[in-house]
Amino acid sequence: MAEAISSPETRDFSAGRRWVAPPNSLQASVLLAFLSSAGLYYVNIFPAITNALMEGAGLSTVEAGQITSANAMGAAFGAFAVTLLIRRIPHWKMASVALLLGLICIDILTIMQESTNILVPLRFGHGFIGGSLVGLGFSVIARTARPSVAFSLLLVCQYGGGALGLWLLPPLVPSYGPYVPFYALIIFCLVTLSMIPFLAAYPLPEKKATTSGTTASAAKIRVFPLGLTLLALFFFQAANMALFAFIFGLGEHFGLTIEFMSPTIGIANIIAIGGAVLAAYTGIRYKLLKPLAFALICSALGTLIFLFSDSPVIYLIANCVTGVAWAFCIPYLLTMSAKFDEAGQMAALGGFASKMGLASGPIAAGYLLATDGSYPLLIVMAAGVIIACLLIAFHPARDLDAQI
Template identity: 40%
Template sequence: MSGPRRPAYKIAPDGLPAAVFLAFLATAGLFYVNIMAAIVDGLVSGLGFTDAQAGQVAAVNTYGAAIGAVLSIFTIARLPWRRTAIVCLVALIGIDLLSIWITGAAAMIALRSIHGLVGGLLVGTGMGVIGRTANPDRSFGMLLFVQFGLGGLGVLLLPRLVPLFGVAPLFLSLALFSLVTTVMLPFLPDYPPRPTPVSKPDDATGTVVWTPLILAVSALFLFQAANMALLAYIFRLGVVSGLSRNEASGALGLATWVALAGPLLVMILGRRYGRFGLLFVGMLLTLGGNALFHWSGYGVIYLLANCATGITWGLVVPYLFGMTAEFDSAGRTAAAASVISKLGLASGPLIASFILGSGAGFNVLINSALAAMALAMVLMLPPALALDRRARRNEKEEKVPL
């Protein structure tokens, strides 16, 4: 007996269009992260904020998102996710439009913290829905693909518009993204919780499930914090190192599109070859690429560094999120991982603002980020190996004839 038929206007729950729409849903509340370099530069060059003030705006926006994502852990299993998403999207559009008229640092910090709270609730909801799909790794890969593709367009164009129109293009682009996402919502299916948990009954003790989960989310926090500490100031780094505004924005835009190779690899390879090997190679490239930022005064090296770190960022994060999604059938661990991710994304710019505000300079910032990434590598590889081994064991059990 077949289940209820899907309305004709609804797209298939696990097809490519659904992955794209879900990527927009899980991105809308946090898209400012993908154009953070343009926003920080816009606040400095367009409104006269100091580097420290601009970094604090970025930090509170993302800390608010972490709090909102915490709320989503409870709402995702209790409230209709579509209704929650609509309310959040309408609120985000209003806040972004209001942000155009704010000129003071204190008022901007207060308003963007509210934006972060609403956006975090939306993103956590979207991540929880992705956790209910048949292949979360692929959906998370599409999430990064959309973020990098549109983020590249943003960092290419927006810094060039700030001297002409001020910060208005920055916040209008965010409002437009939310509007497009709102139009997509009716076409998504319902995505109820999966009927059976992923973990087996003998995993209930927590030894196999919780230990890899804790290590994975710790690695996620450090990896996101280290990357965001540099990304928030990456445009400023290029300009301070001697590149022109057009050279820096052009390199960032091109590198962000090149970085699409990272999530594309995730969607193509999936878990076919396991996670351990890809994460190991990806983290080695991450460390090497970030070290190149010490020579950002050379345009080619600045471009290569951004390309390398962008590709590996888009490769590593989907696998880390996919790992966390395996531990719960309702999508709560995916929502919880989004909280940790946002705490990392918020802590990076805040710590960077302190480093630069103290006069330590960009070299100290780069070295601090490298240390955090090295520790993240140490933490993420054991759970990846454990989950790969469990997958191989399950495959062998399935091949045993009854």
């Protein structure tokens, strides 16, 4: 009788009939990392997508930037929409399956297109669904005992998958066409679908009324430090993605070849995984401010190193330094946003700020490059924005440290 009235979240995958990862275990963190990565995997192969659209489909930097930015902008709105609906989605696993199937369908439609004119609205729709999935995944991660671990593993998944994509996909475009990267997106979604049955239910926390009539979770939210955290997330992602989306074009500007850059960026992404692993280690042992500040400074310096990319070794070093710093900082900034409530709504809102940054970076860079083609100016501006992120994140990081 008990089983007959149990919810789908617990009935379908009960521990007595199928193995389920313990809610706060490392295995669960890995599965949640994959879930949250699936809607965002295109970001990690952004250079492969933009290069495929420019070299394979003959699009300009502005057109390629518009298409990739539409994907990221849709993700931002999707993440924001799911932020408002978190408490209205009790059966998040069923919702995740539906979203993953939606992503697969749109990628198939993208591959079937013979004209690139419809790609902007189509990829916006893909981004909206993907952003909703990421926001949903972030909200579930926020309900775990150690969200910093899952957020760090999220970056491990993204950089690992991104490394394979950036290494393998660009050389395939001349032979198989500009839509090669979208096959990779479909495969990632299929792999993630197979993992969902092994996740626990992670129910929504119950609202607790306060004497003033508001809920306890709402009463705890501090708007000013939360706003600064979201602002830092936005600018950090925008600065990094502005360079990363055109990293192949940057290398070509300094005289490097695609044959050199593809494996180089793939290697750099593999090395960058170390940043996410380090964030998982330091996140449960140290406070927020000092590690985050150090990593942001390293990120700015690594960005400036790109000014000397006429040397292949320097290009490799710059990609490695910025990759490690990027993979280290994002788990910290996402963990900061997750600490502002218990249901995971603010974590999902952090996803919105992150996606807005990812969307804004490539389109701003595309217009800048179309104006004067100045990659050195783009590099300097990106480094300056990262330094600004350090100043913005200082107060909320110190504020959260004081509560530990």
